[in-house]
Amino acid sequence: MTATLAQARRRTTRTLRDRLRRVRAGVGLAVQAGLAAGLSWWVADSLLHIAQPVFAPVSAVIALAASAGQRLRRTVELIVGVSVGVLIGDLLIFLLGVGAWQLGLVVVLAIVVSVLVGGSPAVVVQAAATAVLIGTLSSSVPNLEIPRFFAALVGGAVSLVVTAVLLPLNPLRVINRAAVPALDLLIAQLDATAEALIHRDAAAAQTALDRLRDNKSEVGAFTEAAQAAREASTLSPVRWESREGPVGRYAQAAEPIDRAMRNSGTLIRRTVTLIEDDEPVPDALPEAVSALAEAVRVLRREFTSADEPDEAREQMCRAVAAAGRAYRTGVGFSGSVLVAQVRTTASDLMVAAGLDQDAANGVVRHAFGPFRAG
Structure with a gap:
């Protein structure tokens, strides 16, 4: 009682x-x-x-x-x-x-x-x-x-x-209010996936996948807030200076972050299969997923403080480098797909951090390193 x-x-x-x-x-x-x-x-x-x-x-x-x-x-x-x-x-x-x-x-x-x-x-x-x-x-x-x-x-x-x-809206405040829940969701599920890899816990990975798939409200709010920020910085004279600065960059990040969400879903789904099939899990594999979560965490902080997301890009490179080490150590079929999804998600996040797609792909390719050891 x-x-x-x-x-x-x-x-x-x-x-x-x-x-x-x-x-x-x-x-x-x-x-x-x-x-x-x-x-x-x-x-x-x-x-x-x-x-x-x-x-x-x-x-x-x-x-x-x-x-x-x-x-x-x-x-x-x-x-x-x-x-x-x-x-x-x-x-x-x-x-x-x-x-x-x-x-x-x-x-x-x-x-x-x-x-x-x-x-x-x-x-x-x-x-x-x-x-x-x-x-x-x-x-x-x-x-x-x-x-x-x-x-x-x-x-x-x-x-x-x-x-x-x-009474103009503060576009940075509007987009922060909506973006933080979406980014927090992605961070939490990537962290949970890294832990599931370490402990070979397929059920925990499946729970993370189910939670990430249920992201319509977070992503929808972020997309709507991006539209609101663009409108506010376009219509309001007192917000014009923010159009090319942090508000413009933040608003443009909504679409690539949505793609990063979907690619992370594929990453987590492959994690479930990898654990169920008892494939090898090199130490660098959960490290890569954890580093990816940290990259999103840093990106959220730099967006919120209106800083240039340089540290977030460096963290994305660390995640890709760890994925490269895991691949060269040796992974199974699902493990190789997981590695590929770390690269793809990092590329999406690079675009969210302000790079164009070609530049993001080039940075990811360089950070990954050679496909074969030695």
């Missing part, structure tokens, strides 16, 4: 901690949305005197609700969708009048036209929603079409001003 209560208490504490972390992460977006809503209403109502200015704050919040990194695109989609909805709704209501079946037809045609012109789901939704508003409110609110369009334009523009000028 006491153990159950203690477990429940730990679970409650962990859940509360996770919720507080999510609240802290969402405070910035909440403040941005509140400012954008209030400012867009003021611009539309007090400055431009747009009828029915409620569409302005709604559009601003819709644009801000898009994932960070997609707000510029969402704003453009918002305007396109509203334009299609206004065009279809106004034309058909002028020709057919207002009523239930006319409203249904307006929505159908707005969606069909949006899909026909290659609109995204966001464009389709905006076109349909605008067509509904035009079809249901035109009889009670005259000349709604142009105000709806300009209100959407104001809302989208204000949302961009808020995120780019008034």
